[in-house]
Structure formats: C-alpha cells, structure tokens
Amino acid sequence: MGNDNNSPRRMDRRWAPRYDCRLDLDIEWGSAVLQASTRDVSTNGMFIESLDPLWIGAGFTANLHLDRTVRVNCSVKRVEPGRGMGVSVSFAEEQQETYHQLIAGLSKTPTSSR
Numbered sequence: 001m002g003n004d005n006n007s008p009r010r011m012d013r014r015w016a017p018r019y020d021c022r023l024d025l026d027i028e029w030g031s032a033v034l035q036a037s038t039r040d041v042s043t044n045g046m047f048i049e050s051l052d053p054l055w056i057g058a059g060f061t062a063n064l065h066l067d068r069t070v071r072v073n074c075s076v077k078r079v080e081p082g083r084g085m086g087v088s089v090s091f092a093e094e095q096q097e098t099y100h101q102l103i104a105g106l107s108k109t110p111t112s113s114r
Contacts, residue, residue, distance in 0.1 A: 016042040019106035025072075028061045029054070036084070038064075043103050045077070045088045053085035066102060070095050 018040040025048065027034040036050040054060065054076050064070040071092065078086035091099055 016044045017107070018042045018047075019103070021102075021106055024065045026063045026065075027074075028063070036062075039084065041103065041106070043100070045086060046074075047084055047086050048074075049084040051082060053079050053081070053083075055079065064099070066098060068098065070098050072099070 019042065021038055021041045023038045023041075025036055025038060027036055027048070027050070034050065034052075036048050039047040039049050048062070056076050056079055058076045060074050060076075062072045062074050064072050072095070073090045074087040076085045076087050080086075089099075
C-alpha cells in the first residue's frame, strides 16, 4: 500500500475544509489548565499547537477565546511530537452557533483556506 494522499480513507478523515486561524485557548486537563493556541480550524476539528501534546484518544475540554469563550469538547486524533495535536471537536448546543459563525467568517476569506 503506497502513500496515496487521495486514498478514500485519507479523504474521509478530512472532509471539512481547514482554515488558518490563530486563537488562544485553555486546555482543562484534570486539575491543570494548559495554555495553547490553534493553528487551523474546521467544522469538525482543529490543530492545537502545544509543546506537550496529549496522546491519541485523550479527551479534554478547551475554552476557545473568541468574542465570548466557547467551550469545546476535544478528542485527540493525531499527534505531532513537540508541535501539537489534531483533535475532533463537539459542542453543547448553545456553544455551537458561535463556533459555526467563526467558520463561516473564515470561509469568506479566500486566502485562509488550506
């Protein structure tokens, strides 16, 4: 099996467009609060830059600093040691609209799409 970036499995994993976006966030991990930032975001995930990323499968809550704080439930899907982690995201219903407004605004900026 080769390194075909267009394989169906790879395309299924990244079905939502990603947008370059730097936002500060706080990761709530047990009793600790870790500070980090996003590198890119999409409707179903984001890449969080952190020198000490968590492991694949770890779940945590992050507070994303927008005009108002958005609480994000995250699950680590991919790790780049020393750089950060790719996570899937989900939200409580009342938080979802604010995040989707962010994505809608980013999608209108042609240079921000990856």
